[in-house]
Amino acid sequence: MVSRKHYELTMRNALWIAAIAVAGALGQQASAEDHGRKFYADDPLWREPEPRPVSGIAIRGVDHIYDFLNGSYVTPRREGKAAKHAPQPALDVNTLGEVPDSSWYTNRHAFHRMSIAELQRGPGNSTPPDPNRAWRITAAKSDGITPGFVIEDGHEHRYVLKFDPPLYPELCSAADVIGSKIFYALGYSTPENYIVRFRRQQLELADGVMYRHPSGKKIPLTEHMVDELLQAQPKLADGTYRALASRWLDGKVVGPFDYRGARSDDPNDTIPHQDRRVLRGLAVFSAWLNHHDTSQINTMDVLVTEDGRQYLKHHLIDFGSILGSRGDRPKEPWIGHQNMIAHKEAVARAVTFGLYVPRWQRSDYSKLRGVGLFDAWSFDPLQWKPEVPNPAFLMMDRADAFWAAKQVAAFTDGEIRAMVETGELSDQRAADWIADCLIKRRDKIAQAWSSKLLALDRFRVADGGLEWIDLAAENGLGAVLEIQVRWATFDNERETSEEIPGENSARLPEMRGDGYWMAVLESPERPRQSVRVYIRKRGELAQIVGVDRTW
Amino acid sequence: MTQSKRIAVLGFSLFVLWAEREAQAQSRTDLIQSARTEKETKLTPLVPPKAERVIVRTQNSLPYRLLTGEAHGFGVSLGNMVPGSGFAIGPRYTKPMWESKLILRVDASAAINESYGGRLAVTLPRLFSDRTFATFSTQHRNISEMPYYGLGPDSSKTGRSNYRLEDTNVELRPGIRVFKGLSAGLIGSYLAVNTGLGHSTRYISTEEQFGPAAAPGLDRQTNFWRGGGFVEYDWRDQISYPASGGRYSAQYVRYLDRNLGAYSFLRLDLDASQYIPLFNRTRVFALHGSSSLTTAGNGQLVPFYLQPTLGGSNTLRGYRFNRFYGDNSVMVNGEYRWFCSPALDMAVFADAGKVFQHWEQWNFHNLESDVGFSVRFKGRAARPAFTVDTGFSHEGFQIWFRVNTMN
Numbered sequence: 001m002v003s004r005k006h007y008e009l010t011m012r013n014a015l016w017i018a019a020i021a022v023a024g025a026l027g028q029q030a031s032a033e034d035h036g037r038k039f040y041a042d043d044p045l046w047r048e049p050e051p052r053p054v055s056g057i058a059i060r061g062v063d064h065i066y067d068f069l070n071g072s073y074v075t076p077r078r079e080g081k082a083a084k085h086a087p088q089p090a091l092d093v094n095t096l097g098e099v100p101d102s103s104w105y106t107n108r109h110a111f112h113r114m115s116i117a118e119l120q121r122g123p124g125n126s127t128p129p130d131p132n133r134a135w136r137i138t139a140a141k142s143d144g145i146t147p148g149f150v151i152e153d154g155h156e157h158r159y160v161l162k163f164d165p166p167l168y169p170e171l172c173s174a175a176d177v178i179g180s181k182i183f184y185a186l187g188y189s190t191p192e193n194y195i196v197r198f199r200r201q202q203l204e205l206a207d208g209v210m211y212r213h214p215s216g217k218k219i220p221l222t223e224h225m226v227d228e229l230l231q232a233q234p235k236l237a238d239g240t241y242r243a244l245a246s247r248w249l250d251g252k253v254v255g256p257f258d259y260r261g262a263r264s265d266d267p268n269d270t271i272p273h274q275d276r277r278v279l280r281g282l283a284v285f286s287a288w289l290n291h292h293d294t295s296q297i298n299t300m301d302v303l304v305t306e307d308g309r310q311y312l313k314h315h316l317i318d319f320g321s322i323l324g325s326r327g328d329r330p331k332e333p334w335i336g337h338q339n340m341i342a343h344k345e346a347v348a349r350a351v352t353f354g355l356y357v358p359r360w361q362r363s364d365y366s367k368l369r370g371v372g373l374f375d376a377w378s379f380d381p382l383q384w385k386p387e388v389p390n391p392a393f394l395m396m397d398r399a400d401a402f403w404a405a406k407q408v409a410a411f412t413d414g415e416i417r418a419m420v421e422t423g424e425l426s427d428q429r430a431a432d433w434i435a436d437c438l439i440k441r442r443d444k445i446a447q448a449w450s451s452k453l454l455a456l457d458r459f460r461v462a463d464g465g466l467e468w469i470d471l472a473a474e475n476g477l478g479a480v481l482e483i484q485v486r487w488a489t490f491d492n493e494r495e496t497s498e499e500i501p502g503e504n505s506a507r508l509p510e511m512r513g514d515g516y517w518m519a520v521l522e523s524p525e526r527p528r529q530s531v532r533v534y535i536r537k538r539g540e541l542a543q544i545v546g547v548d549r550t551w
Numbered sequence: 552m553t554q555s556k557r558i559a560v561l562g563f564s565l566f567v568l569w570a571e572r573e574a575q576a577q578s579r580t581d582l583i584q585s586a587r588t589e590k591e592t593k594l595t596p597l598v599p600p601k602a603e604r605v606i607v608r609t610q611n612s613l614p615y616r617l618l619t620g621e622a623h624g625f626g627v628s629l630g631n632m633v634p635g636s637g638f639a640i641g642p643r644y645t646k647p648m649w650e651s652k653l654i655l656r657v658d659a660s661a662a663i664n665e666s667y668g669g670r671l672a673v674t675l676p677r678l679f680s681d682r683t684f685a686t687f688s689t690q691h692r693n694i695s696e697m698p699y700y701g702l703g704p705d706s707s708k709t710g711r712s713n714y715r716l717e718d719t720n721v722e723l724r725p726g727i728r729v730f731k732g733l734s735a736g737l738i739g740s741y742l743a744v745n746t747g748l749g750h751s752t753r754y755i756s757t758e759e760q761f762g763p764a765a766a767p768g769l770d771r772q773t774n775f776w777r778g779g780g781f782v783e784y785d786w787r788d789q790i791s792y793p794a795s796g797g798r799y800s801a802q803y804v805r806y807l808d809r810n811l812g813a814y815s816f817l818r819l820d821l822d823a824s825q826y827i828p829l830f831n832r833t834r835v836f837a838l839h840g841s842s843s844l845t846t847a848g849n850g851q852l853v854p855f856y857l858q859p860t861l862g863g864s865n866t867l868r869g870y871r872f873n874r875f876y877g878d879n880s881v882m883v884n885g886e887y888r889w890f891c892s893p894a895l896d897m898a899v900f901a902d903a904g905k906v907f908q909h910w911e912q913w914n915f916h917n918l919e920s921d922v923g924f925s926v927r928f929k930g931r932a933a934r935p936a937f938t939v940d941t942g943f944s945h946e947g948f949q950i951w952f953r954v955n956t957m958n
Contacts, residue, residue, distance in 0.1 A: 042579050049584050063599075066602060069602075070603075222650065264596070264598075267591040338892070341894060345892055346891040349897075350895070350897050353899070357830050357833075360831075363831065373831075
């Protein structure tokens, strides 16, 4: 039996609930319409909003064995299949298909040309370890594949001091410095890396420094062990040793980032990493530089404070395994051409006694000091593979690759040579070899990806017409494509378009009032490929607000 | 506050939130901030995936650290003491001392067929600025089922017997590095040997099958002083899995029977390997030849348990372990190996060799031969972690499993 009071309460509750449900439904509808809108007032966005302050960020470690097994066996099945059956466009892009500045990425050389000096400066070149004061060893670097120390110079700046493999001087240190400059110019956050020369007397051992012996036991680091390590290093003519000093990143280091998923404790990390163009496009950059070891261990998240606000900044680190270097020795020739675990290729070669000799096995590699195994002849940008499959790389689509390829193509020969110079290779022929390879690999990348979609870019409205650049032609990779243009009006709210008959030139159609127009660019030579360019007119101003590509 | 009021407040709050979101979502910036705000309400602590936690736990476990030798120098050895002697397991301990100027190694193992052994070795790898080196070792083995098929190249596969071999060796090997790749040294040791009834029930004991004439030294064993020297030139690109270069060595040892005066002899071991790489070292032709020669003075004999042998994973892979015993031996191996993947190499090989009585029989006539193939699973350092060789000869086929033993 229900009392009157209870009945009234129940009725009132029901009415409230119904009202809320209606409000919710309206909200849902409005929200759905919001999602239907293609362009917002602030599109195209060139900078993500300031990150929200974070707290309680955990330090993250990654286990090498897990990372290798997961990458080799789980990633190809998961992201490999997803890329084939349910491809997902990148989510960190603006409506032009570019990546806004964020804690992951900053638009640099390809968008705001850097001078030679800026390219050589990279993330910084003004705070190397003070050569006139002692360097205190405060820790021994026992992770990674090259031995080293953590040092503090006279200004209490901290650096990781890493050495080249004794049999291959200059190999890793040069690669590490060159990599930090190029990846910085490409838009990533990288550490300041310096080639340093020092004398033994400059190193001082702080108290209580421990070293993890290969047996697993931690033992005190002694002056004699420092001597032993240096004894294996070649001494330069002036009695100094060469090493790489990588400046400690500013902020609190919280460990590597994953190329898949998002951190559950970071409110700013809202996009799955495998759906970030900055990480997908890294596949093209890695192919260019032969950065085969794109495992998590070579990334680093740092908690930084800006304007009193803490947030996570994402870095690429440790480039000692790029170009011809494998970190502790020259690369093996298969690197870049197949994954570490490659069952099908293995079976095929096993049963054919290795009679088929692929191109990379026939390449003529340089034997110059500091080069390692690096070439352009055997390089195929569409077939390049990291050592372990990378989830973001597998999810890369042609738009991601094009975004990256045009950045690679933006470097001139002179700029590449200038950045290679920062590796301070003692043999100029070695620097020339590396630069030549990078130039040829750049051209192959530009050629390969600009053929996969219409390489039209840098759209602008000028003199009453739509203008663009044919990047393939600009880079000398072919003749300018014949482009046909169709025009349509575009309803931003409904995302529908209506073709304007008779408008078949690059000249803007008559635009009455404010609104959106769409130009469809096609080439009879590439029937499946097109580019849609969206123009918003507000008052007298017509602005490019969107670019979509199909292939 | 009554329940209806509470519901009203909740409803109003939701409406305000919705209205706020609606008002905010007029720009891309708002959409991004809205997603962040939403995530902020769902933050959870970072937890590694379960599979990673399991792997980390496994790596930190004592059994794993013992197997990988990362438990403060302590570890576990697995395998067999000699091929065919059954599965063996035992502890080992390695300790670099005085900043790795001295390396101490101690290990012991026991097999399921009642074989056991132990070894202590002290190595001084770098003395006097890397110029000299020295190793002191003492080893005791008690192997219960050593195979013996009789003397010479005409022994029969069906004539297999087995004997127990017990030996203790105390040895010092000092040496000098003349220049890069070339080293030479001296060998001095005391060796005590005893043989006995074989443990196997499948094969007859050697004592019951062969007399002292067919197995010199079977009836009485002795102890030896051993002294000699060695010289080696090694220019291989790497020791454990070379693809180029070569290694050539000669070792001369004199055995002095200090008890019976009947088994003193000289032994010369010659060994040469050459590696020829092709196609950026993805194909390698490996050629290997070796010969062991002995000579005993008047009335002296070479005891069968110290004679050169052929057959096994390092000699004739299509024959059983120690299939042939003789006073002298000569052997050649040829191998073509090719890269299948970073984790796998394959090889085909051919082995040929013989044992013989007199030095004038040193030639390549009447060789025992085999062919086979090899599957090599490589670790991250591009060296085989595990090898399976299968050899075929007119006596059947043999499969050899090896862990980290490629030379």
